[in-house]
Amino acid sequence: xxxxxxxxxxxxxxxxxxxxxxxxxxxxxxxxxNFTANVLLAVGASPAMVDIPEEAGQFASVASGVLINLGxxxxxxxxxxxxxxxxxxxxGTPWVLDPVAVGSLTVRTELAHQLVTQRPHIIRGNASxxxxxxxxxAGGRGVDSTEDPLSALEAAQHLAGSSGxxxxxxxxxxLLVGHGGQMIGVANGHxxxxxxxxxxxxxxxxxxxxxSLTDDALIAATAATGVYTIAAEQAAEQAYGPGSFAVxxxxxxxxxxxxxxxxxxxxxxxxxxxxxx
Amino acid sequence: xxxxxxxxxxxxxxxxxxxxxxxxxxxxxxxxxNFTANVLLAVGASPAMVDIPEEAGQFASVASGVLINLGxxxxxxxxxxxxxxxxxxxxGTPWVLDPVAVGSLTVRTELAHQLVTQRPHIIRGNASxxxxxxxxxAGGRGVDSTEDPLSALEAAQHLAGSSGxxxxxxxxxxLLVGHGGQMIGVANGHxxxxxxxxxxxxxxxxxxxxxSLTDDALIAATAATGVYTIAAEQAAEQAYGPGSFAVxxxxxxxxxxxxxxxxxxxxxxxxxxxxxx
Amino acid sequence: xxxxxxxxxxxxxxxxxxxxxxxxxxxxxxxxxNFTANVLLAVGASPAMVDIPEEAGQFASVASGVLINLGxxxxxxxxxxxxxxxxxxxxGTPWVLDPVAVGSLTVRTELAHQLVTQRPHIIRGNASxxxxxxxxxAGGRGVDSTEDPLSALEAAQHLAGSSGxxxxxxxxxxLLVGHGGQMIGVANGHxxxxxxxxxxxxxxxxxxxxxSLTDDALIAATAATGVYTIAAEQAAEQAYGPGSFAVxxxxxxxxxxxxxxxxxxxxxxxxxxxxxx
Numbered sequence: 001x002x003x004x005x006x007x008x009x010x011x012x013x014x015x016x017x018x019x020x021x022x023x024x025x026x027x028x029x030x031x032x033x034n035f036t037a038n039v040l041l042a043v044g045a046s047p048a049m050v051d052i053p054e055e056a057g058q059f060a061s062v063a064s065g066v067l068i069n070l071g072x073x074x075x076x077x078x079x080x081x082x083x084x085x086x087x088x089x090x091x092g093t094p095w096v097l098d099p100v101a102v103g104s105l106t107v108r109t110e111l112a113h114q115l116v117t118q119r120p121h122i123i124r125g126n127a128s129x130x131x132x133x134x135x136x137x138a139g140g141r142g143v144d145s146t147e148d149p150l151s152a153l154e155a156a157q158h159l160a161g162s163s164g165x166x167x168x169x170x171x172x173x174x175l176l177v178g179h180g181g182q183m184i185g186v187a188n189g190h191x192x193x194x195x196x197x198x199x200x201x202x203x204x205x206x207x208x209x210x211x212s213l214t215d216d217a218l219i220a221a222t223a224a225t226g227v228y229t230i231a232a233e234q235a236a237e238q239a240y241g242p243g244s245f246a247v248x249x250x251x252x253x254x255x256x257x258x259x260x261x262x263x264x265x266x267x268x269x270x271x272x273x274x275x276x277x
Numbered sequence: 278x279x280x281x282x283x284x285x286x287x288x289x290x291x292x293x294x295x296x297x298x299x300x301x302x303x304x305x306x307x308x309x310x311n312f313t314a315n316v317l318l319a320v321g322a323s324p325a326m327v328d329i330p331e332e333a334g335q336f337a338s339v340a341s342g343v344l345i346n347l348g349x350x351x352x353x354x355x356x357x358x359x360x361x362x363x364x365x366x367x368x369g370t371p372w373v374l375d376p377v378a379v380g381s382l383t384v385r386t387e388l389a390h391q392l393v394t395q396r397p398h399i400i401r402g403n404a405s406x407x408x409x410x411x412x413x414x415a416g417g418r419g420v421d422s423t424e425d426p427l428s429a430l431e432a433a434q435h436l437a438g439s440s441g442x443x444x445x446x447x448x449x450x451x452l453l454v455g456h457g458g459q460m461i462g463v464a465n466g467h468x469x470x471x472x473x474x475x476x477x478x479x480x481x482x483x484x485x486x487x488x489s490l491t492d493d494a495l496i497a498a499t500a501a502t503g504v505y506t507i508a509a510e511q512a513a514e515q516a517y518g519p520g521s522f523a524v525x526x527x528x529x530x531x532x533x534x535x536x537x538x539x540x541x542x543x544x545x546x547x548x549x550x551x552x553x554x
Numbered sequence: 555x556x557x558x559x560x561x562x563x564x565x566x567x568x569x570x571x572x573x574x575x576x577x578x579x580x581x582x583x584x585x586x587x588n589f590t591a592n593v594l595l596a597v598g599a600s601p602a603m604v605d606i607p608e609e610a611g612q613f614a615s616v617a618s619g620v621l622i623n624l625g626x627x628x629x630x631x632x633x634x635x636x637x638x639x640x641x642x643x644x645x646g647t648p649w650v651l652d653p654v655a656v657g658s659l660t661v662r663t664e665l666a667h668q669l670v671t672q673r674p675h676i677i678r679g680n681a682s683x684x685x686x687x688x689x690x691x692a693g694g695r696g697v698d699s700t701e702d703p704l705s706a707l708e709a710a711q712h713l714a715g716s717s718g719x720x721x722x723x724x725x726x727x728x729l730l731v732g733h734g735g736q737m738i739g740v741a742n743g744h745x746x747x748x749x750x751x752x753x754x755x756x757x758x759x760x761x762x763x764x765x766s767l768t769d770d771a772l773i774a775a776t777a778a779t780g781v782y783t784i785a786a787e788q789a790a791e792q793a794y795g796p797g798s799f800a801v802x803x804x805x806x807x808x809x810x811x812x813x814x815x816x817x818x819x820x821x822x823x824x825x826x827x828x829x830x831x
Contacts, residue, residue, distance in 0.1 A: 029603070030584055030587050031587045031591050031603050032588065034588055035588060071603070072603060072604075072605060072606065073606060074606050074630050075630060101602070101604070104616075105604065105609045105613060106608060106612065107606060107608050107609050108609065195595050195596065195808065196592060196595065197588060197591035197595060198588070239805075240802075240805045241596065241804060241805030241806070241807075241808040241809055242592065242595060242596050242804050242805065242808050243592070243596070243800070243801040243802060243803065243804025243805040243808075244802070244804075244805050246592070246801075246804075247801055
């Protein structure tokens with residue numbers, strides 16, 4: 001079933017984010033911590049990466065939102081993640097799960113399945129990851145996805161239904177699915193985002209920031225995706241390659257305003273498996 | 278009591294740094310390691326992050342200066358930090374303590390209090406962190422500080438007196454306090470520095486580089502702050518946002534010379550609690 | 555003995571890399587993970603940093619190539635490295651060893667000597683590191699090398715012969731030595747590459763990408779060095795300092811084509827210890 005959010009719903013959330021500057025705890029992989037923190041700062045949130053046992057739970061209970069990204073889940077991070085999720089749930093703090101490269105890698109896959117039962121507000125991944133987490137397919141190769149988001153539509157709906165989470169599937173058209181099966185697409189973005197490490201991972205952190213502003217996890221995921229991918233479009237216009245794109249992307253995230261969202265956001269209804277109109 | 282360092286004191290130290298290229302061991306948080314190393318390289322120092330037990334002490338005894346930053350103190354890093362501090366003290370290597378987000382997070386707060394007793398040459402933080410470490414206030418939210426440096430003036434003086442360290446408090450006007458209570462302010466800088474992750478953390482590493490050049494920890498902290506914040510001003514002039522600012526900041530750090538310090542450094546006497554003239 | 559690879563050998567490998575997009579597992583130090591991943595993405599490879607025990611071996615058996623970089627070898631990474639090397643060797647996956655700062659630091663030095671016996675396809679380091687690994691000299695100070703690559707020529711030949719690996723020594727003219735003693739130099743590059751952290755480390759990852767394309771480890775190391783250093787030259791032309799250089803370097807890596815290699819690659823015969831013609 002298609003859900004008809006509007007650009008102004010998303011623009012209003014961006015305005016709200018700038019006013020509140022939510023504090024986002026990111027327990028994320030070693031490759032993208034720096035980029036993730038800079039993305040959060042640029043968009044107007046306040047980043048903190050508190051990822052050691054004992055402190056992770058302490059911080060999650062005061063954070064506005066939490067990101068759990070499974071990219072490099074060392075022993076201490078695993079403990080910290082479980083602790084942070086428990087504290088976040090106890091405190092009512094929304095959290096986002098990014099099941100990076102789940103499928104054939106056993107440690108993260110087991111952890112991802114365990115965390116899904118704790119009801120993340122949003123689960124974000126590429127098509128391969130979402131399918132693997134839903135029990136369909138064997139996962140992609142590393143962070144790559146060879147699959148179109150729409151190929152993961154049924155998996156995403158199944159996962160959203162069983163977990164109670166909104167599910168976001170990255171791709172040329174991003175697919176967002178609510179826990180009740182509602183669907184919407186975001187058709188903004190640029191391929192250069194796939195040439196910068198953390199291009200997907202940092203979006204998970206931005207979703208955690210937006211999720212702190214509303215009880216509707218699906219609109220939070222949609223607005224985060226919209227703001228993020230519009231900034232990517234703006235940056236791509238000035239870029240000579242992935243290096244200058246990443247720099248310009250941070251500049252754009254800092255400059256993008258509600259008006260840009262109103263003018264540029266390209267929401268697409270999605271209403272049946274396999275069909276985006 | 279105000280101390281009257283001059284711009285030429287600071288310019289001379291920059292010249293010295295370029296001539297000696299001090300080797301700075303940075304045991305720092307996962308978010309800012311890359312930026313910190315690039316800042317050190319840009320300013321003319323030589324970075325090394327040796328942060329595992331057994332090696333940390335070996336390296337601290339040959340390093341020119343050491344930074345201990347408590348941003349993400351995992352188990353191995355905690356051991357490495359204690360070891361590095363002992364070796365640094367035994368070898369007479371100056372070291373800097375950055376007590377990131379101390380206050381309510383228990384692991385780092387306990388570690389910070391333990392390390393303060395080992396007499397760091399310089400303690401660097403924002404107002405919330407310095408107040409928390411001095412036992413005043415409960416700390417800020419993560420790396421943010423909602424406090425003006427001058428609000429931490431008494432706490433900084435108390436901490437400097439009890440620890441024997443110079444204390445540096447970041448803010449719009451940076452406040453530097455000597456272990457004997459001497460005070461000075463640096464009024465250079467730009468707000469974009471707070472929009473780049475590691476903007477404060479990397480300054481701690483630069484302080485360790487300058488501390489290797491002189492026995493006067495307060496002038497080292499002052500010169501480091503001056504060079505760093507002047508480079509920020511230069512970079513801000515060309516920046517479109519935090520992404521291009523961070524890039525330009527590294528370029529400026531590499532190009533800034535003693536002449537820029539002589540012309541631009543804005544030192545301010547500070548002589549009574551609450552008063553900067 | 556000099557080996558006479560041509561620019562077109564190297565250009566053909568770059569074309570091959572773009573066609574195949576090899577999946578490179580990088581178990582590398584905390585300072586350079588982000589830059590390494592971005593370098594791999596820029597040049598056209600697919601990065602993955604799977605560096606925890608149990609998963610590291612699982613991934614190495616499906617990766618196209620593996621980098622083992624000893625810059626910050628924490629306990630879990632040490633286990634993961636040994637596991638990944640065993641799995642890579644079992645699967646016939648080529649792997650590269652970067653013995654960062656070996657010499658006086660005991661943990662990494664012992665590990666490096668152990669890994670050398672597992673026959674890396676390529677060993678990459680600066681002159682100090684290669685000499686230390688070959689048992690000549692005490693190593694440099696951290697990642698710095700004060701030595702010219704040619705001063706490490708005999709050490710590199712000895713190490714190549716004893717390990718069965720190709721040995722790459724970074725410097726103004728990069729020196730490449732085959733396991734049979736064949737030698738070649740690459741005279742491209744720019745000093746700004748030494749002012750960006752990971753400038754050497756990320757080259758190891760690119761070598762792992764090229765090593766996945768051919769059974770000849772020496773031509774892989776040579777082509778990787780050529781592509782990498784030509785991109786550095788291009789980036790240096792537009793750079794104002796190390797910040798803009800790093801950004802432009804990623805842009806150049808993404809844009810460099812076989813034609814650039816044909817036109818610009820400066821291969822130098824090297825045929826006797828101490829003599830590059």
